[in-house]
Amino acid sequence: MAKNTNSIGFFLAISLIGMLVSHSNQETLPCALKEYSTGLVCVCNSKYCDYLDDPTPSEEYVFAVVSSSKSGLRFATTHGQFNLYKKYYIFDYDQLIARSMEAPAAESIEIEVDREQRWQKTQGFIGSISDSIENILKMFPRTLRKHIYQSFFTQHGINVDFIRVLGLGVSEKYLEDSDPIFGSWERGEKFAQTLLKHLNTDSNKTKPINCNILLDYEGGDAPMIANTTNHLEVYKQPLFYTMGHFTKFIAGGSVRIAAENKNDNVDVVAFLRADESVAVIILNRNPVSVDVGIQDTYRGAVLFKIPPHSIHTVLYI
Ligand SMILES: *[C@@H]1O[C@H](CO)[C@@H](O)[C@H](O)[C@H]1NC(C)=O
Numbered sequence: 001m002a003k004n005t006n007s008i009g010f011f012l013a014i015s016l017i018g019m020l021v022s023h024s025n026q027e028t029l030p031c032a033l034k035e036y037s038t039g040l041v042c043v044c045n046s047k048y049c050d051y052l053d054d055p056t057p058s059e060e061y062v063f064a065v066v067s068s069s070k071s072g073l074r075f076a077t078t079h080g081q082f083n084l085y086k087k088y089y090i091f092d093y094d095q096l097i098a099r100s101m102e103a104p105a106a107e108s109i110e111i112e113v114d115r116e117q118r119w120q121k122t123q124g125f126i127g128s129i130s131d132s133i134e135n136i137l138k139m140f141p142r143t144l145r146k147h148i149y150q151s152f153f154t155q156h157g158i159n160v161d162f163i164r165v166l167g168l169g170v171s172e173k174y175l176e177d178s179d180p181i182f183g184s185w186e187r188g189e190k191f192a193q194t195l196l197k198h199l200n201t202d203s204n205k206t207k208p209i210n211c212n213i214l215l216d217y218e219g220g221d222a223p224m225i226a227n228t229t230n231h232l233e234v235y236k237q238p239l240f241y242t243m244g245h246f247t248k249f250i251a252g253g254s255v256r257i258a259a260e261n262k263n264d265n266v267d268v269v270a271f272l273r274a275d276e277s278v279a280v281i282i283l284n285r286n287p288v289s290v291d292v293g294i295q296d297t298y299r300g301a302v303l304f305k306i307p308p309h310s311i312h313t314v315l316y317i
């Protein structure tokens with residue numbers, strides 16, 4: 001939990017959410033996709049919500065890559081090994097459905113990861129629950145409130161640190177006050193791009209990111225949107241996942257390490273985590289797939305093909 005936790009607020013919110021803070025034993029469950037004309041969301045209700053156990057391998061030369069994409073991947077996990085001189089295809093959601101190997105013309109990039117070159121320590125990511133959100137949450141069933149809480153604040157979810165905002169307008173806003181667009185990949189991508197730029201333009205003082213976790217649709221856009229018509233569903237926006245690619249895998253105290261790349265439409269950042277494992281985040285903003293080679297000074301080489309408009313967290317020790 002965050003050092004910044006407001007303990008009284010914390011207990012208030014916990015009592016509203018109606019659960020004890022305990023280690024949840026959620027298994028990995030895939031997103032329940034729902035399509036709008038504007039894009040794809042993942043639906044959570046009392047009976048179902050998606051989760052991901054941290055797939056970081058414990059063996060050397062093994063990697064896991066967690067992927068999300070415009071076309072519908074949401075924390076999809078692929079495992080493999082360094083130095084096998086093969087290409088790992090991260091198939092996009094529509095390719096999996098259509099069983100098609102076809103991909104648009106590819107670009108290619110090379111990322112050099114060097115954990116001996118270190119920059120700033122991260123301070124972590126903070127999510128806030130405001131008074132207005134508590135009022136919305138009260139109207140939802142207890143088990144769904146628990147899913148909302150777990151999705152945001154536990155390791156099976158996106159592991160954001162918790163803070164309760166007293167009053168309004170306190171948090172630094174990444175999202176401008178804007179109407180929700182259901183399933184907008186562009187907004188999620190924009191957030192990731194902004195954050196990557198922020199993380200890469202260093203100074204050793206990274207500010208924590210604050211955001212509201214959930215809003216009703218009149219309240220604006222947020223990572224999760226509550227259905228205040230039926231009070232039975234909550235929608236995880238693409239933003240929830242693009243944010244989660246950072247928050248879930250880069251706990252406070254992780255140190256940024258060198259990760260060079262030269263493609264303007266691919267953004268990369270890498271961290272050495274407290275447990276000495278490496279997390280490399282790759283955002284492909286190209287409308288085409290990209291061949292990505294990672295050259296790690298300790299582990300050697302691995303090659304992926306990643307889909308258009310997608311984000312990936314590559315994990316290895
Ligand atoms: C940032 O901090 C790290 C230690 O955490 C240090 O090694 C590095 O030199 C610092 N970088 C700058 C630009 O001050």
Ligand SMILES: *[C@@H]1O[C@H](CO)[C@@H](O)[C@H](O)[C@H]1NC(C)=O
Nearest residue numbers: 182227228229230231233235
């Ligand atoms: C919210 O629930 C209502 C009633 O079940 C449904 O008609 C509506 O489409 C839902 N809203 C969204 C954004 O899915």
